[in-house]
Amino acid sequence: MKKTLIIIVLLAIVLLYASCKQMLIYDLGQTTAVGIPYQEIPQGLSSLKAETCGACHQAIYAEWRTTMHAAAYTDPFFQAYWRKDEYEWSCLTCHTPLENQLQQRIVQFKGGDFYQPQFTANSGFDPELQQEGITCAACHVRDGIIYGPYPADQLNAPHPVAFDDRFLSERLCLDCHEVPAKPFSFLQSGICGTGDEWKDGPYIKKGYRCQTCHMPEVTRPLVAGQTSRRNGRHLWRGGHSAEQVAKALTITAKRQEKTIKVSITNSGAGHNFPTGDPDREVFITARLMNKKGTVLQTKELHIRRIIIWKPIMIELSDNRIKPLETRTLSFKIPNWLSDQPLTVEVEGVYQILSERARKKLEAHYGLKDYPPIRYSFMRKTFHTDAL
Numbered sequence: 124m125k126k127t128l129i130i131i132v133l134l135a136i137v138l139l140y141a142s143c144k145q146m147l148i149y150d151l152g153q154t155t156a157v158g159i160p161y162q163e164i165p166q167g168l169s170s171l172k173a174e175t176c177g178a179c180h181q182a183i184y185a186e187w188r189t190t191m192h193a194a195a196y197t198d199p200f201f202q203a204y205w206r207k208d209e210y211e212w213s214c215l216t217c218h219t220p221l222e223n224q225l226q227q228r229i230v231q232f233k234g235g236d237f238y239q240p241q242f243t244a245n246s247g248f249d250p251e252l253q254q255e256g257i258t259c260a261a262c263h264v265r266d267g268i269i270y271g272p273y274p275a276d277q278l279n280a281p282h283p284v285a286f287d288d289r290f291l292s293e294r295l296c297l298d299c300h301e302v303p304a305k306p307f308s309f310l311q312s313g314i315c316g317t318g319d320e321w322k323d324g325p326y327i328k329k330g331y332r333c334q335t336c337h338m339p340e341v342t343r344p345l346v347a348g349q350t351s352r353r354n355g356r357h358l359w360r361g362g363h364s365a366e367q368v369a370k371a372l373t374i375t376a377k378r379q380e381k382t383i384k385v386s387i388t389n390s391g392a393g394h395n396f397p398t399g400d401p402d403r404e405v406f407i408t409a410r411l412m413n414k415k416g417t418v419l420q421t422k423e424l425h426i427r428r429i430i431i432w433k434p435i436m437i438e439l440s441d442n443r444i445k446p447l448e449t450r451t452l453s454f455k456i457p458n459w460l461s462d463q464p465l466t467v468e469v470e471g472v473y474q475i476l477s478e479r480a481r482k483k484l485e486a487h488y489g490l491k492d493y494p495p496i497r498y499s500f501m502r503k504t505f506h507t508d509a510l
């Protein structure tokens with residue numbers, strides 16, 4: 124008995140020490156731990172800014188400007204959480220990945236230890252470029268060359284170009300979209316495990332990459348007036364787009380005598396639904412109604428991860444819908460209603476972050492001018508006489 128108690132106390136001390144030493148919630152790989160080294164402006168161009176690229180690549184620039192990649196630094200939710208995390212250096216290595224954008228200081232690690240950063244002045248810091256978040260150059264420019272999905276000999280470009288197969292592969296995305304948890308945490312998957320969710324699912328075998336759904340194919344010239352080519356639209360829609368979220372689900376209903384079964388299938392997302400940011404939650408509500416529209420019964424599916432963050436990370440549950448997985452909500456129709464015409468209405472609501480988190484961020488961390496944190500993305504009606 125005494126022995127067990129001593130073991131428990133020792134274990135608690137070790138875990139507490141581990142969590143205090145590593146206040147960061149994640150462990151980062153080589154690429155994302157330090158950001159992308161300083162980049163010079165490629166020959167033939169006047170700056171690294173997206174606007175410079177946009178003077179020629181107008182269609183792609185117009186798309187990029189509407190995305191959360193372009194807003195990854197200015198995003199009010201990022202700014203508030205970053206302030207809450209005391210302007211932690213490592214957040215920027217994904218949200219503004221180029222060293223030119225990072226900040227006044229550059230990070231290096233003492234003895235290669237991620238948890239012992241050391242800082243030196245960053246003479247190449249460009250505050251305007253920082254505002255652009257994940258800008259064109261963050262993905263395309265390395266060592267004076269603009270990399271892309273085509274072999275250089277097929278192009279006639281005013282700047283150096285070269286082929287890189289990462290543009291047609293998930294690897295480009297997963298540097299940032301697979302965020303592993305730090306040691307001493309008890310999560311079923313990474314903090315943001317979109318990459319692993321996709322790898323464990325059916326889409327990898329079907330040949331779907333992240334780009335297949337998030338950069339839909341279109342044929343158009345790279346620069347107005349030139350040869351048309353197969354392009355990937357730079358849209359990257361996700362949880363901030365009701366239209367994209369609606370693509371995740373197929374809802375059907377079936378009647379078997381006195382039971383109505385509503386099926387909710389993740390038929391459109393290549394990963395869990397929802398994915399990524401652990402704040403995301405989804406509510407699916409089905410309402411059984413009579414002819415007058417009075418609600419007789421309500422069933423709800425609340426989809427989310429429940430994680431305790433401190434002092435150590437423990438995931439209590441995760442009921443997100445896996446790719447191609449189906450959940451059901453069922454109604455039993457009472458005898459006295461069995462020959463009446465009934466209606467089932469199904470509504471989906473997506474939540475960017477909880478009301479509790481919103482209040483806290485607004486009161487203490489300057490959250491303001493943000494889009495709605497909860498919105499309805501889908502509404503479908505079934506009539507029982509047609510089922």
Ligand code: HEC
Nearest residue numbers: 175176179259263270271272273278279280284285286345
């Ligand atoms: C003065 C016009 C102009 C500017 C400015 C410009 N580009 Fe280009 N770019 C072109 C043209 C023209 C091509 C080749 C089109 C073709 O042959 O179909 C090209 C090709 C490309 C390719 C394809 C490379 C490959 O190998 O697949 C990428 C990617 C690219 N540009 C990105 C950028 C980025 C990023 C910037 C800004 C940092 C930029 N461009 C600035 C005109 C421009």
Ligand code: HEC
Nearest residue numbers: 173176180183184187257258259262272290334345354355
């Ligand atoms: C998050 C990374 C990322 C950012 C940011 C980004 N691109 Fe791309 N870009 C890609 C990928 C991936 C492809 C290949 C898409 C495909 O062909 O399916 C691509 C392809 C291209 C191409 C070749 C045409 C095509 O679609 O295949 C051009 C030109 C280009 N990008 C220009 C730009 C410009 C200009 C910007 C900024 C306004 C930009 N890119 C921002 C990832 C990015």
Ligand code: HEC
Nearest residue numbers: 191195198201218220295296299333337359360361362363
């Ligand atoms: C340099 C890091 C980085 C790379 C590379 C990257 N992303 Fe992102 N991505 C982010 C960050 C950071 C956000 C969140 C920005 C925010 O909401 O503040 C994001 C957001 C998104 C979103 C969600 C948009 C929304 O509405 O919430 C999608 C979808 C997405 N990325 C897809 C991709 C795909 C596909 C690729 C590969 C072609 C890719 N990303 C490459 C960092 C990256």
Ligand code: HEC
Nearest residue numbers: 300321333336361362367368370371391392393396397399
């Ligand atoms: C079969 C199509 C499909 C594939 C493949 C796919 N996605 Fe998605 N993705 C979606 C749909 C639909 C949504 C909106 C529903 C959701 O959030 O799950 C989405 C949402 C997202 C979001 C938004 C999450 C948020 O919090 O706002 C991110 C980030 C994302 N995907 C990244 C990726 C990455 C990275 C890959 C590749 C590993 C990928 N997706 C592969 C269809 C796809």
Ligand code: HEC
Nearest residue numbers: 155200201204205208211213214217299300302398399400
């Ligand atoms: C390894 C790359 C990476 C690092 C490091 C990182 N992020 Fe992110 N962040 C992402 C990606 C990718 C997304 C988009 C995921 C999604 O929407 O599913 C994101 C999304 C977010 C969002 C949601 C934005 C929205 O519009 O809802 C917030 C807030 C955020 N990050 C804050 C932070 C803070 C604060 C830090 C530092 C403690 C940080 N991030 C570090 C990659 C990263």
